[in-house]
Amino acid sequence: MTRRIVINPITRMSGFMELDVTVENGVVTEAKTKGTMFRGFEQMMVGRSPFDAIYLTQRICGICSTAHSVGASLALEDALGVVPTEQGRYLRDVIHASEFLQNHIRHFYQYGVPDYVRVLKLNTICDSDHKDFRLPSSVNDTIAAHYFDSLPISRLAHELLATFGGKAPHNHGVFVGGYSTPATVDQLVRAKSILKQISQFTDEKLIPDAYLLAKYYPDYFSIGRGYGNLMSYGIFYDYSELGTLYVQPGVFQHGAYLPFDPDKITEYHDQSWYIGNSPNRPLESMPEPDMGKPNAYSWVKAPRYDGLPFEVGPLARLWLSGNYRNGISTMDRTLARALEVKKVIEVIEVLLDQIIPGTAVQKRWDVPDRAMGSGLTDTTRGALGHWLKIEEKKLSFYQIITPSGWDFSASTSINKGTAEQALLGTHIVDPDHPVELGRILRSFDPCMSCATHVHRPGHPSKTFQVFG
Amino acid sequence: MTEQTILPPEPVTNEAIAKRLFEDAKQKLAEGNVSKPKLVWLELNGCSGNIISLLNGQNPGFEYMITSMANLVYSNSLMIPEGNQALDRLFELLRSNEPFILAVEGAVSLKNNGMYQLVGSYDGKPLTGLQAAKMLGAKATHVIAVGACAVDGGPSAAKPNLSQSVGLQQVLERKIIKLPGCPCHPDWFLGTLSHLIAYGEPALDRRDRPLLFYSTLIHDRCPRLDYFHKGIFSKTLGEPYCLFKLGCRGPVTRVDCPTRRWNDHINWPIGASTCIGCSQFGFPDQMAPFISYETTEG
Amino acid sequence: MSNQQLVRQQMNTLFSEIQYLIRLLYVTQDPYMKNLTLNQLWNKVDQLQFLTQLEGSACPHTSAISPEVKTMPTALPMSAMPAQPQLPASASVPSQGMPQTQTTPSSQNPQQSFTREQLAQFDGRNGRPAYVAVKGIVYDVTNNAAWSAASHFGLSAGKDLTQEFASCHAGEQWILSTLTPVGRLID
Numbered sequence: 010m011t012r013r014i015v016i017n018p019i020t021r022m023s024g025f026m027e028l029d030v031t032v033e034n035g036v037v038t039e040a041k042t043k044g045t046m047f048r049g050f051e052q053m054m055v056g057r058s059p060f061d062a063i064y065l066t067q068r069i070c071g072i073c074s075t076a077h078s079v080g081a082s083l084a085l086e087d088a089l090g091v092v093p094t095e096q097g098r099y100l101r102d103v104i105h106a107s108e109f110l111q112n113h114i115r116h117f118y119q120y121g122v123p124d125y126v127r128v129l130k131l132n133t134i135c136d137s138d139h140k141d142f143r144l145p146s147s148v149n150d151t152i153a154a155h156y157f158d159s160l161p162i163s164r165l166a167h168e169l170l171a172t173f174g175g176k177a178p179h180n181h182g183v184f185v186g187g188y189s190t191p192a193t194v195d196q197l198v199r200a201k202s203i204l205k206q207i208s209q210f211t212d213e214k215l216i217p218d219a220y221l222l223a224k225y226y227p228d229y230f231s232i233g234r235g236y237g238n239l240m241s242y243g244i245f246y247d248y249s250e251l252g253t254l255y256v257q258p259g260v261f262q263h264g265a266y267l268p269f270d271p272d273k274i275t276e277y278h279d280q281s282w283y284i285g286n287s288p289n290r291p292l293e294s295m296p297e298p299d300m301g302k303p304n305a306y307s308w309v310k311a312p313r314y315d316g317l318p319f320e321v322g323p324l325a326r327l328w329l330s331g332n333y334r335n336g337i338s339t340m341d342r343t344l345a346r347a348l349e350v351k352k353v354i355e356v357i358e359v360l361l362d363q364i365i366p367g368t369a370v371q372k373r374w375d376v377p378d379r380a381m382g383s384g385l386t387d388t389t390r391g392a393l394g395h396w397l398k399i400e401e402k403k404l405s406f407y408q409i410i411t412p413s414g415w416d417f418s419a420s421t422s423i424n425k426g427t428a429e430q431a432l433l434g435t436h437i438v439d440p441d442h443p444v445e446l447g448r449i450l451r452s453f454d455p456c457m458s459c460a461t462h463v464h465r466p467g468h469p470s471k472t473f474q475v476f477g
Numbered sequence: 478m479t480e481q482t483i484l485p486p487e488p489v490t491n492e493a494i495a496k497r498l499f500e501d502a503k504q505k506l507a508e509g510n511v512s513k514p515k516l517v518w519l520e521l522n523g524c525s526g527n528i529i530s531l532l533n534g535q536n537p538g539f540e541y542m543i544t545s546m547a548n549l550v551y552s553n554s555l556m557i558p559e560g561n562q563a564l565d566r567l568f569e570l571l572r573s574n575e576p577f578i579l580a581v582e583g584a585v586s587l588k589n590n591g592m593y594q595l596v597g598s599y600d601g602k603p604l605t606g607l608q609a610a611k612m613l614g615a616k617a618t619h620v621i622a623v624g625a626c627a628v629d630g631g632p633s634a635a636k637p638n639l640s641q642s643v644g645l646q647q648v649l650e651r652k653i654i655k656l657p658g659c660p661c662h663p664d665w666f667l668g669t670l671s672h673l674i675a676y677g678e679p680a681l682d683r684r685d686r687p688l689l690f691y692s693t694l695i696h697d698r699c700p701r702l703d704y705f706h707k708g709i710f711s712k713t714l715g716e717p718y719c720l721f722k723l724g725c726r727g728p729v730t731r732v733d734c735p736t737r738r739w740n741d742h743i744n745w746p747i748g749a750s751t752c753i754g755c756s757q758f759g760f761p762d763q764m765a766p767f768i769s770y771e772t773t774e775g
Numbered sequence: 776m777s778n779q780q781l782v783r784q785q786m787n788t789l790f791s792e793i794q795y796l797i798r799l800l801y802v803t804q805d806p807y808m809k810n811l812t813l814n815q816l817w818n819k820v821d822q823l824q825f826l827t828q829l830e831g832s833a834c835p836h837t838s839a840i841s842p843e844v845k846t847m848p849t850a851l852p853m854s855a856m857p858a859q860p861q862l863p864a865s866a867s868v869p870s871q872g873m874p875q876t877q878t879t880p881s882s883q884n885p886q887q888s889f890t891r892e893q894l895a896q897f898d899g900r901n902g903r904p905a906y907v908a909v910k911g912i913v914y915d916v917t918n919n920a921a922w923s924a925a926s927h928f929g930l931s932a933g934k935d936l937t938q939e940f941a942s943c944h945a946g947e948q949w950i951l952s953t954l955t956p957v958g959r960l961i962d
Contacts, residue, residue, distance in 0.1 A: 018563060048632075048639075068524050068631075071524040071529045119532075119554075160532065161535075189749055370715070371714045766924055773925055774902040
């Protein structure tokens, strides 16, 4: 018996996504993840002052805004020929790392946990429909209580960010050269104190809760694998005095560990609403939108590395750095996200000790008439790249490939997107309440505001059908 | 005869007034004088930063809001049901004719009849942000536009605005309380909500912003104002002097950032770089360039 | 007609307009109309003041008081101006008869005329001062708080912004009197 299930909106994620699956005899045989929102940030950057990109690209996404400020500042440093000092890197990386803490804690409890745990019914938003709650009631209630206990902690993570970044979301602390305003001693000690509280919560509640979910939902270690190709652009690595604190750039491709080569990144758009050269390298020409394109179904394009779809995110990072090699699945991703919080806390602790208060790194930066640059960094959800060109001292070209672009890419004629592949073959117990689908999707931590920022100037669009 | 306690004079800063409002609303709710209204948080074409900012609220915070202030009926980011079941909540609410407060973040995209941003699909038919905004906006008792995008298009509508995004007022013909900010500070939203619950609509300026939060220019309350007057300007970011010569938009932005600050008073934009005018209409295009080194001499 | 006669003629026109506005104020009951009329009056007085200065420094031999020319700017109420703007080097016809005391750094030289091309040079970029023109008068906004990075709500310095001012600041003519005039805009 064939049944088509369309879920729109997928809630408890950042942005808007539609999921369209076909279930035959209880097994998923076809899956499409569709980005259903669109603003056009790349085209928006053209004509602006290059420094504005560091602020404006943050507005692509509210939960991971720091990621874009870091990507943009790295791309600008590349274009301007600025090499940040180690001090510049340390404080910028502390600001960046704080975003990881906020995102992962909120994703685990507010976005992810309600799939597995009956959260106390307070409002209509808390009604739950399905029956697959397996935790014994005491365990359930403990984790449900932590849903609320985590709120002050994730707030603290943003306070940590704002200590050096001015405000969160959408910080003012990251800039060319690393950071804008030097840290003071009181700020550093405040940061350490906040970090301690977050660390305590992580050890006492977050990580045990993650393992509890793993214990009672062990089948999810075999659900939602996907292609099994992992990639990282590297983060918190190659410090001249500290070495690598987390992970170097690298890929895990068809079971082999290989070095990362940025030239192998291409973007396809066979089934995305664009026309032009496909595949396309990030700094080449820009395809044009076409919403009347047959067989296209998403605003998300299809980034590929070496022609293959890759998975990015906490699991990829922990795997490539050798910290976690249990497996690749829904539950592995969820566990990895929780474990990464602990790893990032350790990184921040090291960096905070290295920061020399009062170190000024800012200059009056000169923008050349023509330049080109790229900034690649891993961030909360995975690998993020900003590519830009400057002409007549203004931005003339901007391209962004976000982690969710990788994980939620549309299909091409050759292969499916990463999350789509992960959904295939899943056994759906109750097609009226297909909880497996949401759980798999959310394990990737979707951010569709990021994935669908893309646009190109083009012809006026014709009416189109989202379905059919 | 009991002696009347003489209370110290009450502070009249905006923060103090807002705090008294919260306490008052809290008390009224506890006494049962005011019932918890239903609240719909509708995300449209934006970055969802405003609900993340809301989660950063402290006293009151998000947990206080949903337990003691309002009954949150819909939120794309936080609600547990998904798909049709999620949208059921919206349609049930509309059918029930019960009163509710509508908070909207994100801009309304007009291109292609609103198909550039879908709130969802209900019974096989797409529900665009445009449709949802109109449907809910027509029936809500109060509508609050939260954040720059909902107020006047904001970053979603930045040139060349390919999605033809506009602020909420362009598609709704009714009073909308506007809370610009990128994102909106949690206090501005929760304070406005408190006021609505306890006293109805707050006093608004001619741009429909609550005077409680949007009255004085940042420049006039900036701790660095003296440097401006004395002509002592920072030459690079990170220097402690006036940031006017680097492009600071404090002088044209009317909101209480210098005193309320951000993230539980920990810091604020000028403490890190400059003000980019995110809480003023016209952000971002009319506030660009944000940082400029090639400008007038100091 | 010489410049002096032109200025005199303008001043006379202004005097008549001001008298008309004052008479209007006597009979106006509506507070809204009153405020509008007051705004117009302020504007006219402002223009008159400017022309007076223009005339006074253009023709020192006609002012019977002293050969010394008075300095200008402090007569006008200003928003906080921390540093004095650079004086443009170009001289124009009316200033030819000026004594040397005119050129102290703290004094302004109101006889500068600017063509649109000259005005465009004062765009506030790369250390140049920022000037804007409204209703034929060129103002220095280099250190005006609302003109950080020589831009204001998307408008750039070095231009004639009469239209934009009229549409955004209708009924707020007093804003002009907070600016520092530095010359006239000639087409």
